[in-house]
Structures are given as structure tokens and as C-alpha cells.
Amino acid sequence: MLFSREDVAAFVNRYFEPVWESVRPVPIVRIDFGNGNVLTRTLHGNIATYVCSADGQVLDLLAGIYTPAVYLQRLQQFRLLANYVDQQGTAKRAERLRDYHKGQLAALTKDGPPMALLNVADRGKARIERGVKAMLVLGDQARAVATRDAALAKAVGEPKLDSLDDLATWKALAKDTETNESVRRKQVHELLASVGPAVPQALTRRIYKDILHADLEDPYLGLGSSLFASYPFKDDRPH
């Protein structure tokens, strides 16, 4: 579990005010083999991580599950973003935020490197007071920041993979992360550039339905067609 890792928990505790909330119960599948063995697992659970200002406005978000290393990289950028958008006062936040999301969307649409945020606070001050002064950089500078962050992320390390199942799970997680960083990040920037200032509750349903493909208003979470497609008695109606 992501938040059971020391490095992730320490980073979150140090730089954020964390809170979790449930958007709905998770579907649980239980298979009773009839001999005392019961397999229990969740089905189609999905997550979103928002970073918000102190007044509850959404600044950016990650849709879906990530590997710990990439997750920490993104959180580091989110921490800088929170500083960047308020550098000219909260009145200018909406405008700076919209420009940021439009810029990221344009970069990802061209398959170029996304813009990156760099902490340019005095290093001594930053170390002592946890000071932060974010600057948005583009092009080669952004690429350099991404390379540096990737190296730092590599140092985070991967969990010990003791079995083939662990390895398969890890590969699936890495693949999910890749999709989240390409396809879903683009969709997130598109959404946030268009809606303007919003609280999480105003975005939740759209994020789950349009980006994570889990319609919270559908009792079957959009899985109905798959669930019932091959069921031989689907047309039967009980008396």
C-alpha cells in the first residue's frame, strides 16, 4: 500500500495537510469454493489525488494509481505549484492556474516535455525554513528538471518482488502509471483549464466518469455490459 511506505508517508506528512475520503463503497467479489476456502478481492476500485489550496480550491490532480517513485515526483511538483499560483496573491490564482493547465495541455498535445516547476528559493533558507519559491520552466530546462526528478525517484527504489505474482502486479502498476502520465494527465489538464476555480466535490463525478471510466451514478459502475454479456440467463425474469 502506497501510504504504508515510510518515504511516501514522510513526504506527505511533511509537505501537505492530508485527508482521505470515500466516493462510494468499493465493489467486493467473494468466491466461496465450498470447502472452506473463500477468495475475497475488490473490483474496479479507483483513486484520485487532489492538491488543493487552504480554501479548498483544486489546483491539480492525479487520476489513477501510480508507482511510489513517480507519485513522489508528482507530489513534489504539486507542492511547488501551490506556491507558484499564489505568488502574485490569491486574486491572480485563477488566471495563473488556467495558464498553467493550458500550457501543460499544449505541451502534452505536441508530445513535448511538460513544463516543470523548479524551487529557486535560497538553498540555505530552503533547507532551514523549508522555504519554497517556485518558478515555471519550459523546454530544455523542464527536461533537465524531469531528468533530475527521475534520478531522485530512482533512489526511492522499488519494493522487493519475491514472487512472479508480485512482479506481474508491479508491471501492471508501472503500465498504469504510464497511462496515467500520458493519456489521463492530458485529460486532467483539459478539464481543469476549462472549469476554472472549483472544489473537489464539483469535479469528482466527471473525473471518475470521463477519466477513470467508473460512472459513480451507475450502480454497476459502467461494468454492466461486461458483467451481463455472457451470462446465459440474462433475459430471464423472476416471478
Place this chain on the structure above:
Amino acid sequence: MWQAKRFSWTATLVGAALLVGSASVVISQEKKTGPPTRLDRAKNEVIERPTKVVVHQTSAPKTPRPLDMTKTLRIEPPVRTIVTKASAPAAGDKFVNPKVQPGKVRWHPTLTAACAAASKSKKPILLFQMMGKLDDQFC
């Protein structure tokens, strides 16, 4: 004289008997050329029903046989029915999701509490949204 009369009567009777016997043989021979004798009813109608009847009544696909009502409606009701009716009220479900520690993060209990803390600390809020509950084992 008496003996001669007796002999002639006996001969007449024997002759008549032979005549009747031969007539019945002829008639029985004639019957064999007509429709065959009926077969044993018990075997044909009770034990071995005529093949045509068996094929017609039990395997001819004139109208599809209805599905096994017991299986489809009692043992395996349609999935949609199970999901909408049987699984909706959680009270009847014996499964209890065990509680666990929600990781090593110091979580605020509500978004409102996190906002209040963020106003003081000047840190941004990290909101983790999910299906299920982070402090449930299966989430």
C-alpha cells in the same frame, strides 16, 4: 343291419369333422395373408415405446423446451436480480471488512479539518479520493 347303420353314422360324423377341420385350416391360411397379428402390448406400448413416438415427442425441435425453472429461478437467479435485490441491503451480508491502519500518514478526519490546518500551516491540502475506505482491509 344295425351294425351297418352305426358304421355309416360314424363315417358321416368323421367326414363332417374332417371337412370342418380342413375348412378352418384354409381360413387360417387365408388370414395369414391379411394384416399381421398385433404384437405384445406390454412390450410395445409400455416398455419400448414406438421409435417414431419417442423421436417425435422428446427430441423433435418443434418448440423449445422451457429452461429448468428450479435452476434458473431458485438456484441461480439472474445476476441483475441478485445485484439489485439480494445484494443491495448490506444488513443481510455476513461479510465484514476488517479495519486496518490507513498507512503511516497522519490523516485529518475531514476536508474541513484539513482546510483549517492548511490555513495555519500554509501547506497545501492533499485529498486522496477513493472507492471504499482507506482503513478497510479490502479497499
